[in-house]
Amino acid sequence: MKANHCRPSVDRLKKTSLFQRRLLAWYDGNRRDLPWRHDHDPYRVWLSEIMLQQTRVAAVLEHYRTFLRRFPTVKRLASARESSVLAAWSGLGYYRRARMLHAAARKIVKDLAGMFPTNAEGLRALPGIGRYTAAAIASIAFDEPVAVVDGNVERVLQRLLGRNLAGQETWQAAQGLLGRQRPGDFNQAMMELGATVCLPRSPMCRACPVSGLCSTRGALQQPGKSPPQRKREIHYALHRENGSVFLVKRPKDASLMPGMWELPELPLVNTAGEPYLKLRHSITVTDYLVRVSQATAPDGSNGRWVPKGRIATLPLTGLARKILRAAQVI
Numbered sequence: 001m002k003a004n005h006c007r008p009s010v011d012r013l014k015k016t017s018l019f020q021r022r023l024l025a026w027y028d029g030n031r032r033d034l035p036w037r038h039d040h041d042p043y044r045v046w047l048s049e050i051m052l053q054q055t056r057v058a059a060v061l062e063h064y065r066t067f068l069r070r071f072p073t074v075k076r077l078a079s080a081r082e083s084s085v086l087a088a089w090s091g092l093g094y095y096r097r098a099r100m101l102h103a104a105a106r107k108i109v110k111d112l113a114g115m116f117p118t119n120a121e122g123l124r125a126l127p128g129i130g131r132y133t134a135a136a137i138a139s140i141a142f143d144e145p146v147a148v149v150d151g152n153v154e155r156v157l158q159r160l161l162g163r164n165l166a167g168q169e170t171w172q173a174a175q176g177l178l179g180r181q182r183p184g185d186f187n188q189a190m191m192e193l194g195a196t197v198c199l200p201r202s203p204m205c206r207a208c209p210v211s212g213l214c215s216t217r218g219a220l221q222q223p224g225k226s227p228p229q230r231k232r233e234i235h236y237a238l239h240r241e242n243g244s245v246f247l248v249k250r251p252k253d254a255s256l257m258p259g260m261w262e263l264p265e266l267p268l269v270n271t272a273g274e275p276y277l278k279l280r281h282s283i284t285v286t287d288y289l290v291r292v293s294q295a296t297a298p299d300g301s302n303g304r305w306v307p308k309g310r311i312a313t314l315p316l317t318g319l320a321r322k323i324l325r326a327a328q329v330i
């Protein structure tokens, strides 16, 4: 009787450890060679995790390297001016992340003698670090056995278990699968599986290292659909004179990208005729059709003339950088 009573938990344990072994063996042989996986330095792990939030790996790669060249340590980041940090972040979007990163660096240097907290709880007390990021840094840099949940992990878990999970339930399921050996690699392996094999639309179950332990093999319906993208047109003036360009600074209290520099906006009524440049740009749920005219900035624009050589050092919005590159100004 006693042995039978114990059976389900023993089976579950065996299954869990088989799952961990298969996943880690697959990760060891198949993981992408990404620069932030070369060491477990908490500063580098933290930077990569913040950059990767809502941003594709391909977009992060270049920024990660240049940011580290400019701010190789948490001390160098803490002592930088905010405008320099924003300039180095330019093009990655979601600039609040850069401000929080900077604020956290200052706190680490000022209050913690330049040392990172070594567990998830301590890390969560820093600006801009939520539950996911704290668990990622603690497990990867300090081997703390705390599970991460991001969109990829959530999808993998739901398919593995064969049911839709919500909130705390998802975190518990992730924690239940996590081994005490190599928790950082395990977390990265779960995310890697979601990013490269257990894809949102068509999971590649034949190539999946844990397909034998998966309840659904991709058959689970995902709840809800992502909201449709909004469409908007926007018109800017590219005003050049004597080797300078007229740029405006977004208000400090703007809800998006406060304090960043961009081209002066023109009313849409001025869009008759072919613009100097036409391009497309997406920010979160909005797709923009962007027209740029070689025109004078509207009266009352709160801006200034910036010499071409200085433009790249300003914290530009991603769209401004894109336009100025397309116009070969920078």
Ligand code: SF4
Residues within 6 Å of the ligand: 156, 159, 160, 197, 198, 199, 203, 204, 205, 206, 208, 209, 210, 211, 212, 214, 215, 216, 217, 218, 219
């Ligand atoms: S078997 Fe398919 S659905 Fe299940 S985890 Fe692997 S890739 Fe995802």
